[in-house]
Amino acid sequence: MKTFKRILFWFLIGFALIQFIPTDKVNKPVDHQVNFIDIKRTPQKISQLIKGACYDCHSDETVYPDYAYVAPVSWSVKSHVNEGREHLNFSVWGKYNEDLKKSMLEKAVQTIQNKTMPMPGYVVYHKEANLSEAERVLLVQYFETILKSKTY
Numbered sequence: 001m002k003t004f005k006r007i008l009f010w011f012l013i014g015f016a017l018i019q020f021i022p023t024d025k026v027n028k029p030v031d032h033q034v035n036f037i038d039i040k041r042t043p044q045k046i047s048q049l050i051k052g053a054c055y056d057c058h059s060d061e062t063v064y065p066d067y068a069y070v071a072p073v074s075w076s077v078k079s080h081v082n083e084g085r086e087h088l089n090f091s092v093w094g095k096y097n098e099d100l101k102k103s104m105l106e107k108a109v110q111t112i113q114n115k116t117m118p119m120p121g122y123v124v125y126h127k128e129a130n131l132s133e134a135e136r137v138l139l140v141q142y143f144e145t146i147l148k149s150k151t152y
């Protein structure tokens with residue numbers, strides 16, 4: 001019992017201490033000249049879907065949930081956001097070259113169809129990201145229309 005209490009004590013101390021390691025949750029300001037939804041004039045229904053299901057990890061408009069403020073969960077959330085933005089950041093879409101835009105649209109279609117995006121773990125805590133089949137079809141059709149138009 002004594003050992004258990006000691007372990008618990010140090011665990012709690014450790015847990016309290018890691019709360020002081022900060023994660024940067026300040027979003028960069030969004031430039032509407034290069035933001036995907038603005039330059040594509042995305043219809044409202046579709047932009048709501050993209051914002052609700054993708055923008056938390058793939059834009060500079062991340063809305064952090066309450067649990068993202070408690071370490072070590074906060075580190076995992078921040079690393080997903082960083083990694084997501086590195087791959088695809090809709091907020092800087094206008095700065096991408098044509099090849100990258102094309103490849104991202106193709107990958108967006110793939111990942112929505114095979115349900116790897118939005119990330120399954122994220123969907124559990126974000127109802128609006130839990131896309132129905134119909135919503136997935138809408139998004140896929142929208143990205144495919146842009147691909148066909150060749151004006152990415």
Ligand code: HEC
Pocket residue numbers: 050053054055056057058079080081083084087088104107108111112117118119122129
């Ligand atoms: C919880 C965070 C999160 C959400 C929400 C999310 N993604 Fe991602 N996404 C990631 C991460 C992390 C990666 C990079 C690692 C990987 O490919 O799994 C990624 C990668 C991607 C890639 C690039 C794949 C590649 O091979 O380069 C595309 C395209 C993508 N996501 C599209 C989307 C779309 C479209 C949505 C919304 C329907 C979405 N994601 C929602 C976190 C997220």
